[in-house]
Amino acid sequence: MKQQYTITVYAEDQIGLLARITIIFSRRKINIDSLNTSSSEIPGIHRFNIVIDETEEVVKKLCKQIEKQVEVLKAYYNLNSEIIWQELALYKVPTSQVTDKMIVERVLREHGARVVSINNDYTVFECTGHREETDKLVKLFEEYGLIEFVRGARVAIIKSSEGFHKKIKEFEAREPGEEVIENEFLNEQDSVFSM
Known part of the structure; x- marks a missing residue:
């Protein structure tokens, strides 16, 4: 499936x-x-x-x-x-359609959106969330003459992992790269010459 x-x-x-x-x-x-x-x-x-x-x-x-x-x-x-994942979405709506303070406050409060830019022609809202959440705002803004909509790609963090960073550090400790070995060799030589 x-x-x-x-x-x-x-x-x-x-x-x-x-x-x-x-x-x-x-x-x-x-x-x-x-x-x-x-x-x-x-x-x-x-x-x-x-x-x-x-x-x-x-x-x-x-x-x-x-x-x-x-x-x-x-x-x-x-x-x-x-x-744990999120997507970012931007919505461009005619400013004349969303000048009512109540509409803007409702969008901000109910959908966790924020205003990114306001000018005479349009207002841009931003919302971060799951696809279903950002899609709800598309439907809402269509009622107010949605001009443009764009959604960013998903960013995600794995819940159960200890972190890939830790695994890389463990691997490097077991099998250091050539530059690490070379630096250790140079450090050993420096200590010999300083005696």
Whole structure:
């Protein structure tokens, strides 16, 4: 049975990796609902959040394929119940339609929205939440002549993980990279020469 999964990928920051990862999905004719890339808590490591509707069996295979990319350190997959996630949405509405203070206050209070920009022609509202929450505001603002709507990609944190940062530090302690070994060697030489 197909369900919504968020695939979280940790990878080195390399040009072209995003294209190679998305090709894995397009070759299998799998639509990506949402894609977000950003730096992670570890310098030089990027994090990808990819949202798809698929079966668990297919998602497992996708993660294995993604992990075959040289720069990829780890790929996880989770159901919505296993992550904490949000999406950002912006709504542009004619200012003339939302000049009533009561309307604005109701939107801000009931939907957790905030005003980002106001000018003579339009007002821009921002809302952060789950897809259902941001979709409710689309319907509401359509009544007031919604001009434009855009939703950002999902950002997500895995609930049960200890953190990938800890795993990377443990790995580096067991198998340090060449630059770490080289620095340790240089530090040893410096201490010998200082005696």
